[in-house]
Amino acid sequence: MNFNMFLPGLEDVLVTKMEKIEDRIAFHVEMKLTPHSCPSCLTITNKVHDYRIQKIKHLKIFERLSVIFYRKRRYVCSCGKKFFEKNSFIQRYQRFSSEWNRAVKIRSIKGKTFKETADIYGTSSSTIVRRFDELAESEITEVRELPKVIAIDEYKGDTREGKYQLIIADGVTKEPIDILPNRYKKTIKHYLQKYGAKVEVVIMDMSPAFKAAVIAALGKPVIVADRFHFVRYIYWALDGVRRRIQATWNDYDRKKCKKMRYVFHRNSQKLTDEDRWYLNRYLSMSAELKQAYELKEKFNEWFVQAKDNGPEKILQTKELLQSFYQLVTQINIPEFNRVIKTLQNWQIEILNSFAYNLSNGFLEGINNLTKVMKRNAFGFRSFIRFRAKILLTHKYKKIGYHVG
Numbered sequence: 001m002n003f004n005m006f007l008p009g010l011e012d013v014l015v016t017k018m019e020k021i022e023d024r025i026a027f028h029v030e031m032k033l034t035p036h037s038c039p040s041c042l043t044i045t046n047k048v049h050d051y052r053i054q055k056i057k058h059l060k061i062f063e064r065l066s067v068i069f070y071r072k073r074r075y076v077c078s079c080g081k082k083f084f085e086k087n088s089f090i091q092r093y094q095r096f097s098s099e100w101n102r103a104v105k106i107r108s109i110k111g112k113t114f115k116e117t118a119d120i121y122g123t124s125s126s127t128i129v130r131r132f133d134e135l136a137e138s139e140i141t142e143v144r145e146l147p148k149v150i151a152i153d154e155y156k157g158d159t160r161e162g163k164y165q166l167i168i169a170d171g172v173t174k175e176p177i178d179i180l181p182n183r184y185k186k187t188i189k190h191y192l193q194k195y196g197a198k199v200e201v202v203i204m205d206m207s208p209a210f211k212a213a214v215i216a217a218l219g220k221p222v223i224v225a226d227r228f229h230f231v232r233y234i235y236w237a238l239d240g241v242r243r244r245i246q247a248t249w250n251d252y253d254r255k256k257c258k259k260m261r262y263v264f265h266r267n268s269q270k271l272t273d274e275d276r277w278y279l280n281r282y283l284s285m286s287a288e289l290k291q292a293y294e295l296k297e298k299f300n301e302w303f304v305q306a307k308d309n310g311p312e313k314i315l316q317t318k319e320l321l322q323s324f325y326q327l328v329t330q331i332n333i334p335e336f337n338r339v340i341k342t343l344q345n346w347q348i349e350i351l352n353s354f355a356y357n358l359s360n361g362f363l364e365g366i367n368n369l370t371k372v373m374k375r376n377a378f379g380f381r382s383f384i385r386f387r388a389k390i391l392l393t394h395k396y397k398k399i400g401y402h403v404g
């Protein structure tokens with residue numbers, strides 16, 4: 001009972017029998033008899049010598065793992081040469097179909113854990129890990145030269161090699177380039193010395209260690225302080241003031257204010273009536289907290305204006321930042337005094353953010369995805385494998401995994 005059936009990855013085969021063996025579906029298949037050209041003398045022949053049965057693992061079909069019994073034909077040429085027929089679904093010496101290999105390859109990158117992928121594809125975790133490692137070996141190209149604009153940021157990877165890792169991305173295309181095992185100055189410096197000859201601009205958070213490493217390795221690159229990071233200092237200052245003030249309040253207000261702390265952060269235009277009521281209540285309870293809040297609002301105004309000004313009006317942006325410092329000095333709140341010292345130390349780098357209109361906000365997205373991967377896989381103890389997982393995930397982002 002030969003019949004043609006559309007099976008993904010087995011389009012050209014003749015299914016001669018289909019049966020259930022334990023929990024698997026077994027397909028008995030063969031190729032059509034067709035003239036083949038002899039690999040040795042190129043004569044066309046369709047003389048069959050013999051058959052071999054090859055057992056191949058294939059994808060799930062109807063929610064069951066499937067296995068293929070392939071009746072593989074061997075032709076014989078008049079010159080005496082014996083050779084196997086061509087087929088599209090299995091490569092020589094493989095135990096898995098080509099379609100299975102393709103599906104596993106993508107799933108080993110995109111799947112939550114190797115164990116999960118192994119269960120779906122009816123194999124062991126160690127097989128999936130081996131496939132993944134082979135893939136990483138062949139697909140992750142070694143960095144030879146970093147581009148002109150790079151962005152660096154740390155994330156908490158908790159691997160054996162260190163608690164924090166450093167991700168390096170292309171600041172223009174926003175593609176991850178590499179991951180360093182730790183964020184130590186000497187690691188960064190060594191890496192940049194090796195690959196950074198063309199680097200002109202580095203986007204980073206306000207870490208003195210990063211800055212020192214970059215300067216030591218690259219001389220005088222343009223350093224751009226990341227917006228997300230320097231704005232955060234202002235929010236931290238406001239938090240500091242709120243905590244200090246609320247500590248002097250009665251139990252109820254102290255606990256409630258702590259719970260409602262987001263109302264101080266949120267864009268004031270976007271507060272609900274209830275949130276605004278709480279905000280007004282707390283601001284009315286302390287003149288200093290009110291001033292701190294107004295400083296945060298003032299800084300946000302500057303930030304919006306600075307983005308608007310862009311490179312053309314960078315001098316105005318600088319002047320407005322300096323008036324902000326003056327305002328802070330006049331009002332004289334310790335938490336804010338400390339912050340403007342930091343901002344002053346990084347003023348050139350902060351202004352560069354608007355002069356070059358660059359930020360590494362996109363790295364935040366990459367690092368969030370990394371956190372999800374880490375959680376799903378219960379941590380990646382091996383730095384090499386985690387690095388591969390991150391780099392391959394981004395490389396394969398645009399490829400879906402509907403197969404299997």
Ligand SMILES: [Zn+2]
Nearest residue numbers: 038041077079
């Ligand atoms: Zn021949």
